[in-house]
Amino acid sequence: MTGAFDDLLAANERYAADFQLAGFDGFAHAGVGLVTCMDSRIDPLGLLGLRPGDAKMVRNPGGRVTHQALLALILGVNLLKVERILVIPHTRCAMASATEAELRARVGEASGQDASWETFGAIADQESQLRDDVTRVRTHPLIPDSVAVGGFLYDVDTGRLRQIV
DSSP: OTTTTHHHHHHHHHHHHTOOOTTOOSSOTTOEEEEEEOOTTOOHHHHTTOOTTSEEEEEEGGGOOOHHHHHHHHHHHHHSOOOEEEEEOBTTOGGGSSOHHHHHHHHHHHHTSOOTTOOOOOOSOHHHHHHHHHHHHHTOTTSOTTSEEEEEEEOTTTOOEEEOO
């Protein structure tokens, strides 16, 4: 694997040569926390008009409020000045366009390994799941009622957000 990352390391050298983010304190300066999908079509800061340092972000398959995502939100709210939370799944998401069995089969085929034992988190009804995830955040005892929590669907074809919850 020698050389597999050379292009990225070279890009990092160019980035570091003009690095302007030194000295940030780690707080969410716009008071924003967000959970979204790992999909590369999503630019979380750009779609909200934010810049580095403005928000705390969690990305995972499907943009779900998993246990780890919830822990990050709790820390963000209580220690890092997050005052508003957005949960943002997106249209044409692989996690919402396949069943758990289909995802297991596809991963098994791609990896050449048995994936029947793994749970990937397929989403049968994206809007219903989004409502459940927002409720999970809103009702957590370590996230105060003063924190605004909303659920939005991002359209990967138009760049627009539509509030669901």
